[in-house]
Amino acid sequence: MVLKAKAVNMLNCEISFEEYRKVSRCKTAKKFWDKLQVTHEGTAQVKETRIDMLSKEYEMFSMKEGESIDDMFERFSIIINSLDAMGITHSEQMLVRKVLRSLTRE
Known part of the structure; x- marks a missing residue:
């Protein structure tokens, strides 16, 4: 769980503020990635x-x-x-x- 939190925090540092607002409540890197993928590629x-x-x-x-x-x-x-x-x-x-x-x- 600590590793996942570190990964999410690291990813948060690499995105724009607009994207951060979309994914800031994601608790895992997987949810974070899925949210960005749907945002950029769509379903x-x-x-x-x-x-x-x-x-x-x-x-x-x-x-x-x-x-x-x-x-x-x-x-x-x-x-x-x-x-x-x-x-x-x-x-x-x-x-x-x-x-x-x-x-x-x-």
């Missing part, structure tokens, strides 16, 4: 919903009228990086094709 259902939303954004992605290529690529990168973080990856070849198909006639 399995939340994660699945995020994946669905990001996948839809990826599928529907296209260049907006008047948008620069740099701005379009930045939006695309955010979607791809978010999907990667959720464990959904695409080959470079697929990504290049998607970008090329998303360009406007301009």
Whole structure:
């Protein structure tokens, strides 16, 4: 029990004040970790919903009228990086094709 308390105290020193408020009442490192995990990753259902939303954004992605290529690529990168973080990856070849198909006639 003393070891667990030390671990919790050590973890408390390494997080921001906002995160500390969320986990300050946790008595064990396990509860502390679980709380942070749900806070940052969400539950399995939340994660699945995020994946669905990001996948839809990826599928529907296209260049907006008047948008620069740099701005379009930045939006695309955010979607791809978010999907990667959720464990959904695409080959470079697929990504290049998607970008090329998303360009406007301009």
